[in-house]
Amino acid sequence: MKEYKMQITQNDSLSKVDETFCELKKNKKLALMPFIMAGDPNIEITSEILLKLQENGADLIELGVPYSDPLADGPVIQVAASRALKSGTNLRKVINLLESLKGKINIPIILFSYLNPLLSFGFEKFCEMAFNAGVSGLIVPDLPLEEAYKFSKIVSNHSMDLILLVAPTTPFERMKQISNHTKGFTYLVSVTGVTGERNKMESRVENLIAKLKxxxxxxxxxxxxxxxxxxxxxxxxxxxxxxxIGSAFVKRISSSSEKDVVDHVGEFCKDMRLAADKK
Incomplete structure (x- = not known):
């Protein structure tokens, strides 16, 4: 069985994401990582959903920062971002939300953000505040590999992981480069196109996993x-x-009343946990 590469931070220790995957590997478990949009439908309910996801079996959570031009996202997550922006959610409020949950959220939180909000905020300032708020990793879908090197160093200096994406169309040599520079894990995009629910998994994903390995x-x-x-x-x-799992969670948030949304999302997370653990 292949051992994971140990990604070492400046403090010469495994990152929280590394530790989580190592523990899951040891127990032969599949990591379950829900995605939700911060501030959808509002920041208070996001707080409750995060706690419910942790309670119902999530191993890590990918938390989206709403942005007005989410190029990699399909209609479900685009609409969620619009709802979050209308509710007044911004990058600072997302960080404040996570700060308020320190000590309550024990699993890694991976922030998903497009590059422009981070640059507008100030990248180093953002990294410092994000780490202090308990963020473990960062995904920036519109950050090209050629620019990722310098940003990855800044992220690592703040004891977080910059996670890079591999697409079905990524050439083999570039796949190697991405794999050598991602931290925490490699994010394999299973389809060509934007996020969104699909009726079936494409069989080529099996080949993509094997090729990436x-x-x-x-x-x-x-x-x-x-x-x-x-x-x-x-x-x-x-x-x-x-x-x-993103759009399927976000769709349940959008289709539920504010009274029921936390429980509906929690039940769906339980179902996904059972599927992840089923032998």
Missing amino acids: EVNTNPIAVGFGISTPEHVSRVREWGADGVI
Whole structure:
């Protein structure tokens, strides 16, 4: 069995994301990583949902920062971002939210943000505040590999991981480069296109996982288009280390009343946990 590459921070210790995947690997468990949009429908309910996801089996959580031009996202998450922006959510409020949950959230929180809000805020200032608020990692989907090197160093200096994405269209040599420079895990995008629920998992994902394993010693988490327990089981059978589920969670948030939304999301997380653990 392949051992994970140990990503060492400036403090010569494993990151929280590394530790989580190592523990899951030891217990032969698939990492379950829900995605939700911060501030959808409002920041207070986001706080409750984060706690409920942790309670109901999430191993890590990817938390989206709303942005007005989310190029990598499909309609479900685009609308969620619009709702969050209308509720007054911004990057500072997301950081404040996580700061308020320190000591309550014990699993890694991965922030998903486009680059422009981070640059507008001040990248180093953002990293310092994010780490102090308990953030463990960062995904920036519009950050090209050529620019990722300098940003990754800043993120690592603040004891967080900059997680890079590999797409179905990524050439093999570039896949190698991405795998060598991602931290925490490699995010494998399962489809060509934007986020969104799909009726079935494309069989080529199995080949993509195998191809990535040839050059990658990080954990591999598969995202985009995963929306059912069957999809989760398939990803586990194909040898991935984690599964990222976004639009399916966000859709349940948008279709639930404020009174019921936390419980509805929690029940769906339980279902995904059962699928991730099913042998």
